[in-house]
Amino acid sequence: MEKTYYSPADLPKFGEITELQPEMGRKFFSYYAEVFKEGALTEREKALIALAVAHAVQCPYCIDAYSSDCLQKGADENQMMEAVHVAAAIKGGAALVHGVQMMNKIKELTM
Numbered sequence: 545m546e547k548t549y550y551s552p553a554d555l556p557k558f559g560e561i562t563e564l565q566p567e568m569g570r571k572f573f574s575y576y577a578e579v580f581k582e583g584a585l586t587e588r589e590k591a592l593i594a595l596a597v598a599h600a601v602q603c604p605y606c607i608d609a610y611s612s613d614c615l616q617k618g619a620d621e622n623q624m625m626e627a628v629h630v631a632a633a634i635k636g637g638a639a640l641v642h643g644v645q646m647m648n649k650i651k652e653l654t655m
Contacts, residue, residue, distance in 0.1 A: 550604045558605070588617040595624060596631035 562569025580590050591613045598606030614624050 552608065555605045555608055586617075588614070588619055591617045592619055592623060592627045596627040599628050600631040600635050 559573070562573070580587065580594075585593070591610055594606065595610040595614050598610050611624065614627075
């Protein structure tokens, strides 16, 4: 296997983050489990949102986990790729909208 900074073998160790701070870890995992329960959104919809967010924040562990989760919850490849494109559009738009800051600064400096 190719050596990378992010080791796929580390993903299953996620639950071990409670070792150094058990109370906070339990609280996090309790909250996490509650967030992903079916509510106004289905578990499948939440998995697709998580997949999109995983791409936006560029977390390879989350991408692996939610790619699998989406498939297990019945999402298809087209839905998953569409979610990734939504993330890309939002992330790109967020970068571009900050161009307004630059334009404001240019106007301030050149007027």
